[in-house]
Amino acid sequence: MTSDSLYTVAVIGGTGPQGKGLGYRFAKAGHDIVLGSRAAEKAEAVAAEVTERLAGAAGAGQVTGKANEDAVTAADVVLLAVPYDGHDELVASLPLAGKTVISCVNPLAFDKRGAHGRVVNGGEGSAAESAAELQPEAVVVGAFHNVSAVGLWGEEEFLDEDVIVVGDSVEGKQVAIDLAASVTGRPGVDGGKLRLARVLEPFTAVLISINRKYKVHSGIRVTGLDQGH
Template structure:
């Protein structure tokens, strides 16, 4: 399967790119508004993987070109860029493409981080509203610590919650998530439930901030 990470030069994009390239045989594409930046990052990821004995090719493209080539498109950009990014590549998406949103809206103050719920109800809903009607949208990977994900020396033992209105799309994203060693994907229902999932992320950041040794805290449901 071919996976495009739009904004794949950022933290969560880097972590997912490295883990999928390290743990699976799926083809990984890095997207960016600046194609040269995407190519440079792709080379950086290849170098990291080569140092660990993994021979793979990661390609970098402008976001639209990456989306055009992919079966699954992960919109790994900050929440305030999700709508614009999806709209910019909308003509490259079709009903065979699955769009994945891991972004979370947050605001910080002296007390900590707080969930910033957009008018659409969730960032996943924002992505769904910007995508063509025939393109299934799935929310996933919201609550993963990006630094831990990108550190291939660290073993994962975390859950990710998956939301979406298309069962087949959710099954595909669940398969991709669980192809990363140490991640378990749990079905959290339709897109209407995305706000509850996304709001866990600022809670985890606050826990990490106020407790020693929990910088990369994650969630495991038992």
């Protein structure tokens, strides 16, 4: 960790591979995590799995599971790690006003030629921007789009890659930049305004193609930066 800030993070989609993996990494670094699901029982079961994985990890945060709305209410930071299908309806239904919301949602589609990005709002939008429009009283940033779920649940202490953070709020981006240290051991990289989520979200399709070609779990590394940015 390179930041002393500790957060209570609700992970919506916390029972899926990406949400579970990020919750595990955040908790390992000392943050308290509330995994959210439509069914509280499912969230509680996955929270128990993550807690078991954290056994013996010094300074680990607490991991609990709740229904989505209760998870959001219990946290000051909300991570959206849900499929794009049904995204808008779910985001609109959550009590996100006043929260810092981090979207790692990737609108992807798959066909015979492989993965590709879906067009959002005629090419003038992204999942993160949709969340911001649906929840104008929340601070929405985009981050963790390109991190492998397999790597997050893996044995490495930190992943050898960077987390690129985009958003229109300096304070909101700082929360995601802090949390990125839980995954990579260094701060996230400020990648600019929220509209650049239009680049980060579909870029995951490129990494999926690389993974299939080379049988790896690839990530993004930004060169030319000092270790502490």
